[in-house]
Amino acid sequence: MPYRFLEDIATADVAFEAWGETQEELFISSAAALLATMVADPQRVERQTEVSFSLEHEEFDLLLFSFLQELIFYKDARRLLLNADRVQIEEREGCFHLAAVVSGEQIDAGRHRLLVDVKAVTLHRFRVLFEDNLWQAVVVLDV
DSSP: OOEEEEEOOOSSSSSEEEEEHHHHHHHHHHHHHHHHHHSSOOGGGGOOEEEEEEEEEESSSHHHHHHHHHHHHHHHOEEEEEEEEEEEEEEEEEEEEEEEEEEEEEEOOOOOHHHBOEEEEEEEEEEEETOOOOOOEEEEEOO
16 A cells, blocks of 8 residues: 555654555545554455545645544544545635545454554644655644
8 A cells, every 4th residue: 555654753643654646546545544543454344334425625735634534533423444445636716625435344343453543633744745746645643
């Protein structure tokens, strides 16, 4: 997967760097890193339930922030572990619009070895940039 965990950014939290050739790939990679933070074996999360949602924000980086927060919300409110299957991002009238289809299943302690409970995405060292034809993000998660 196009992400890696960063050991030297936060001592009490979990940090990762994700990347993709497109904005959409960046969001999917970031969602994969979020899931890998919470579950030891993300491949065991079956795509039993599908959820669609849309978000918008004037700032692209904060759209990623909101997207990851939405995945955490579903984990907390519906006990769903989710993979990002499809993400579409458009910029219209000075605002970024996201449509996402995610899928997964309810947390099952018998099948999912949980690692940490992610509480939120933080703004500490949060960044999104486009460099060398690659979208990159650094994200710190409050656990």
